Amino acid sequence: MIIPRIKIVLKKFFRNKLNYIICLLIAFCFSFSIMISSLTYSAKEYYENDIFNFVSYRIFSISNPQNKESLIKTLNNMPEIESVFDSYGYMSPWELPSFYNYFSDTKTPSIWLLGIGGSIDANNNQKINLTNKLEMVCPSMYIPYTQNGVPIKDKEIDLTSYVGKTLTIKYIDSNNPKEYEVKLVGLYDNDKIGKNYDMCYMNYQALEKINKEVLNLPKTNIYYELKNIIYEESVTNKLQNIGYYPDPVIFLNRMPAIDSLNMLVYISYGIFGVVAIIILALVYYKILKDKENNMLNKLLGYSNKNSLFNYVIDALLLFIFSIILLFVFVFLLLKIFKVIIPKYYTSFKNIPLLISYSSLIKTICLIFILSLLLNIIIFIFGQKREKHNV
Amino acid sequence: MSAIKIKNISKEYGTKNKKVHALDNITKEFQYGKFYLITGHSGSGKTTLLKIMGLVDNETKGEIFIKDKDVAKLSVKEKAEIRNKEIGFIFQEFYLDKYLTALENVTIPMLINKKYKDYSEIKKRSTDLLKQVGLESRIKHFPKELSGGEQERVAIARALANNPDIILADEPTGNLDIANEEYVFEYLKKLSEEGKCIIMVSHSKDALKYADEVIELKEGKLL
Known part of the structure; x- marks a missing residue:
């Protein structure tokens, strides 16, 4: 007679409003924590795979190595490394005469040219392999800086219409006024390199060639470009073991981006704590209510x-019902987060909010254990109280 | 064969230093077809005696036989089976499950009785029992939708669900008006006449006229 017994438990479950409240609370607090972990997960994925993996952050330099040839050989043998350059003037500032007339004042717009060995993630998911000709990839929205590095505010230039055209560049040093015509072959998303809206990329051999003509500096540093940012630590460790200490060409402070989510994580902990106390209070209330039920079951011959x-x-009903509500809440919170996050967390506006499946599975397991535990507690404490009351 | 036989039953509560003798060396035999009334002042041990006979509390000393079976030799599971099949309980507070209808409340003891193979059989018996206590029109009502008298009748129907031979009733009319009290006494009397052993604890003087035997307890002892 299992089915009728299950039916009776089912009827009792759905007729008891307390169960709805417990399920709602469980679903709400867990769905919120799922959303926070999903957001953190999405942000980490986005930063690791998209922002942090942008070419600027994958280039490292080793200053004044003792044995250049041996180091180059070692680096070339590392599978994690895309390209190695023994270069000087790797990153240099250039004026943009093409835009001189763009400003009414005397300020001179400029760019930084950075040499790269591999490809660059351009807009529209394009991977552009720069050749050793004079061609470059610049930010979509160029914000010019003065020669002193002061941004010229309210002078953002949309470079979309310049793609495929040539721009004139001139080395900042006024004693050597040589100009070059460089073809703009693509654009990249500004957000990928923080606030540096004046950074353009050129093949390192092409850049070296023009740098050599305008600068006459000795080659002191070795540069290497990682295939993926995930190799950073392993390559750094390998190099440190043999006495070399690489530095990133553009320092990337990863933590603030992720840390800004900590507030949400603390909020979710707070909600979790408050809800846990409410659930415990409700469970205690249920124990008191179930005391009669336990006694009755015993009197009616239930072992x-x-x-x-x-x-x-x-x-099981508590678990299933909570899970159903959990999915509803997650769906609703996903919609809400997609509206709220870009508004209040502008740095995450491009993050595709992904549900963290590992956190979802962990939560489902946790709710299962919690449901069983709650009912076992009610059963055990109900039995204890019943002994005093019968 | 007697329904219940108790021999030298004693029950003590409390610690070693401070003991309360709820029952003191009680011996009594209860027969089928008789209506027993247990009376006595509050704290005289009436309810304790009923609980021990109903196997929901343990005696400190003595022996209990239900249908000549020595209860001391029974396992917890076997005791639960006796409570389910051989004994029906009725209480002053009714103890109905508030989330279940009258009909569903009556089915509960039958759901764990292997005698019933089919739920429709259980449902039919529950309906019949509720008809017998005059509640055919209230079978789908929840306890809160029923009056005290009606709730007590549902409790009686539930106590009879597995057709037990022994009915233990603890102040079943304590919360009822005179008309409903009379109905309950008469119904229990009828059951005793049908051959069941009815043991009822009551303070009501009206109960005396229905009882075949009155057992008076004073400070845990039989008078």
Whole structure:
């Protein structure tokens, strides 16, 4: 007679409003924590795979190595490294005469040219392999800086219409006024390199060639470009083991981006704590209410095994109902987060909000354990109280 | 064969230093077809005696036989089976499950009785029992939708669900008006005449006229 017993437990479960409240609370607090972990997960994925992996952050330099040839050989043998350059003037400032007339004042717009060995992630998911000709990739929205490095505010230039055209560049040093015509072959998303809206990329051999003509500096540093940012630590460790200490060409402070999410994580902990206390109070209330039920079951001849069966079914119902509500909440919160996050967390506006499946599975397991535990507690404490009351 | 036989039953509560003798060396035999009334002042041990006979509390000393079976030799599971099949309980507070209808409340003891193979059989018996206590029109009502008298009748129907031979009633009319009290006494009397052993604890003087035997307890002892 299992089915009718399950039906009775089912009816009791759905007729007890307390169960709805407990399920709602469980679903709400867990869905919120799922959303926070999903957001953190999405942000980490986005930063690791998209922002942090942008070419600027994948280039490292080793200053004044003792044995250049041996180091170049070692670096070339590392599978994690895309390209190695023994270069000087790797990153240099250039004026943009093409835009001189763009400003009414006397300020001179400029760019930084950075040499790269591999490809660059350009807009529209394009990967552009720069050749050793005079061609470059610049930010979509160029914000010019003065020669002193002061941004010229409210003078953002949309470079979209310049793609495929040539721009004139002139080395900042006024004693050597040589100009070059460089073809703009593509654009990249400004957000990928923080606030440096004047950074353009050129093949390192092409850049070296023009740098050599305008600068006459000795080659002191070795540069290497990682295939992926995930190799950073392993390559750094390998090099440190043999006495070289690489530095990133553009320092990337990863933590603030992720840390800004900490507030949300603390909020979710707070919600979790408050809800946990409410759930405990409700469970205690349920224990008091179930005291009669336990006594009644015993009087009607229900063995502990029979009573426990009812509680296990109750736990399963609590679990299933909470999970259904959890999915509803997650769906709704996903919609809300997609509206709120870009508004209040502008640095995450491009993050595709992904549900963290590992966190979802962990949560489902946790709710299952919690449902069983709650009912076992109610059963055990109900039994104890019943002894005093019968 | 007697329904219940108790021999030298004693029950003590409290610690070693401060003991309360709820029952003191009680011996009594209860027969089928008789209506027993247990009376006595509050704290005289009436309810304790009923609980021990109903196997929901343990005696400190003595022996209990239900249908000549020595209860001391029974396992917890076997005791639960006796409570389910051989004994029906009725209480002053009714103890109905508030989330279940009258009909569903009556089905509960039958759901774990292996005698019933089919739920429709259980449902039919529950309906019949509720008809017998005059509640055919209230079977789908929840306890809160029923009056005290009606709730007590549902409790009686539930106590009879597995057709037990022994009915233990603890102040079943304590919360009822005179008309409903009379109905309950008469119904229990009828059951005793049908061959069941009815043991009822009551303070009501009206109960005396229905009882075949009155057992008076004073400070845990039989008078």
